[in-house]
Amino acid sequence: MQAGTRALQVGVIVPVFNEADNVAPLLERLAEALRDYVWEVIFVDDSSPDGSAARVREFALMDPRVRCVQRVGRRGLSSAVVEGMLASAAPILAVVDGDMQHDESVLPRMIAKILSDEADLVIGTRYAGEGSMGDLDAKRASLSRAATWLTNTVIRTQVSDPMSGFFAVSRKAFEAALPNLSNVGFKIMLDLLASAPQPLRTAEIAYTFRPREAGESKLDAKVGQEFLVLLLEKIFGHILPxxxxxxxxxxxxxxxxxxxxxxxxxxxxxxxxxxxxxxxxxxxxxxxxxxxxxxxxxxxxxxxxxxxxxxxxxxxxxxxxxxxxxxxxxxxxxxxxxxxxxxxxxxxxxxxxxxxxxxxxxxxxx
The missing domain is CATH 1.10.3130 (serine acetyltransferase, domain 1)
Incomplete structure (x- = not known):
């Protein structure tokens, strides 16, 4: 499983919490999807009690492409993704949730658009083309669509799925937005779109949202509050904290x-x-x-x-x-x-x- 001598091309950031059982199948799918690229994967774990970090390290001992960032005393999906991106030297950074609900097979198409300089940010969308919410329950699907509408209304994004957690971004675009990132809540891509000093060139790749295979949802009763805080930060943050x-x-x-x-x-x-x-x-x-x-x-x-x-x-x-x-x-x-x-x-x-x-x-x- 050695990556070879070519320069690193892609860093995949995987935020995890209580998803030890997903590590092995996710690595298999990433290896298949990215077989034509030089890549690494960085799992960012907020000290999961199920031993997710230890599970990742088992694979890291055998494969230098696998790395683990374990955070102690800190929680938060957005901040975890940012730390993972900063830990990678790759010129292209992709974000995939550790819950196996994103379709890794579309990663090559996302990466290709950045390599060809067609886009700064490529979004895995559930709401355009052949994209689908899959078997997600009606309540969560409705909440997701409502949040998408609110985001597009308030921040005026021009993408179909601003709430997506599945995307690829060029390092240049990420580093340009970095000083303005709020690191609030669980939607780092929305933060990137709103924080970029210049509008990002975006592209979208449709995919079908898969049902969870193992682990537990990162959504809890306070995620809605964090989402609203992020919107308020982008509207009023330049005036008052x-x-x-x-x-x-x-x-x-x-x-x-x-x-x-x-x-x-x-x-x-x-x-x-x-x-x-x-x-x-x-x-x-x-x-x-x-x-x-x-x-x-x-x-x-x-x-x-x-x-x-x-x-x-x-x-x-x-x-x-x-x-x-x-x-x-x-x-x-x-x-x-x-x-x-x-x-x-x-x-x-x-x-x-x-x-x-x-x-x-x-x-x-x-």
């Missing part, structure tokens, strides 16, 4: 929680204002922390003891933010006598402080 916008939105919900607890404690519980206000502040801060931990900072989500530590630091951060909120509000009110403006100014200072400081102290990148 999307994470900040999410943090502020959670803070707005926290304000409603605060008012609800304050009203109930005063009017139903019959407590004095100081007690009711204190309880409302603590409940709202706790609400904000839990929601931000689950959504805004999902990629750095705190668990176990780190959750308790993070909550304590978040309380401290918000307490200082509250002092700044009141102080700035009083200054604006004293100078303008406009209580609405004073309230907005104080709240703005509070949310900026809370976001900036909690990003450093509460949700710290490892």
């Amino acid at each position: 999307v994470r900040f916008l999410m943090f502020a939105a959670v803070g707005s919900l926290g304000l409603l929680v605060h008012l609800a607890v304050l009203g109930l404690t005063l009017n139903v519980g019959g407590q004095d204002f100081r007690y009711a206000q204190t309880l409302a502040v603590v409940v709202a801060m706790t609400f904000n922390f839990i929601v931000n931990n689950a959504l805004t900072y999902r990629d750095m989500q705190l668990r176990g003891w780190q959750f308790i530590r993070g909550l304590a630091t978040f309380y401290a951060v918000c307490a200082v933010g509250a002092i700044g909120n009141v102080g700035v509000g009083e200054i604006v009110y004293d100078s303008s006598r406009m209580w609405v403006l004073a309230g907005i100014a104080g709240a703005a200072i509070g949310v900026v402080w809370n976001y900036a400081t909690s990003s450093v102290l509460t949700w710290k990148r490892k």
Whole structure:
């Protein structure tokens, strides 16, 4: 299985999670599909508990074309693909999921279009020509089509399947888009299309989406949120960080929680204002922390003891933010006598402080 002495032509990136049983059949299919090319395959595994990385290394010992990048403490399909691409020196980079649902036999046609300089990015499409969703259940097929419509409407892509995870791209195009990539969610090709400094020349190759053979789906309940975050990043990211916008939105919900607890404690519980206000502040801060931990900072989500530590630091951060909120509000009110403006100014200072400081102290990148 030696690749020979010709220069490397294609690097195939395969993100995997709990897909140890797919490694052997996928390698067989890649070897057949790419027999006329000099290629390598890089499996990027987020420390799957089923031993996917160990399985890949078994083959890597016998075949130098097979490589493994194992990530510890990190999750995310897009970031996994980017790391795999950066680990390869190949001038053409192809992405194939480890779930065996993509048709590897069309890879030569995709690669040929880049080699002939017909396209920068070649997409395996399910929605054009003879492409098909295969036996995918009706609910997932409908969601996929809805996401495709939303993507084409918001980002104005000109391709039939912008949600495809099966594609080939030239290294030159990838490296040009790299500084602008969001690495958010699970659709790296959409990120590439939206991040390229110049519109990419695209081509499409139809294929039929296959049923899963082994492993587990990478889609979970929060994938929709990640998809929307990516769209927001591409729309507003040049103005404000999307994470900040999410943090502020959670803070707005926290304000409603605060008012609800304050009203109930005063009017139903019959407590004095100081007690009711204190309880409302603590409940709202706790609400904000839990929601931000689950959504805004999902990629750095705190668990176990780190959750308790993070909550304590978040309380401290918000307490200082509250002092700044009141102080700035009083200054604006004293100078303008406009209580609405004073309230907005104080709240703005509070949310900026809370976001900036909690990003450093509460949700710290490892």
